[in-house]
Amino acid sequence: MPEVFRERGFRFFFYSNEGSPREPVHIHVEKDRCEAKFWLRPEVRVAYNDGYDARALRLLHSIVEANRERIERAWHEHFG
Known part of the structure; x- marks a missing residue:
């Protein structure tokens, strides 16, 4: 993981x-x-949610959006 x-x-x-x-x-x-x-693409959106309220999801959405390139880079480094 x-x-x-x-x-x-x-x-x-x-x-x-x-x-x-x-x-x-x-x-x-x-x-x-x-x-x-x-x-992450074509835009950041929730695929599923288990337990977060709407406020937390908005916060998480903004964090993911701000770190999208970092996440994509880590994904491609791991999976090749």
């Missing part, structure tokens, strides 16, 4: 086995038993 970064207590990561065929670039976010998944 490669961790890309942590911010405000949230862990941003992806799983090493992301399906076959591999899903498009995305990021998982976890904190306090809550988890969400965000697609």
Whole structure:
């Protein structure tokens, strides 16, 4: 489970086995038993949410948006 970064207590990561065929670039976010998944393209959007309220999702969306290039770089470095 490669961790890309942590911010405000949230862990941003992806799983090493992301399906076959591999899903498009995305990021998982976890904190306090809550988890969400965000697609990065064509725009940042929630793929699923398990436990976060609307306020937290807005915050996470902005963090993912601000770090999209960093996340994509880590994805491509890991998966080749």
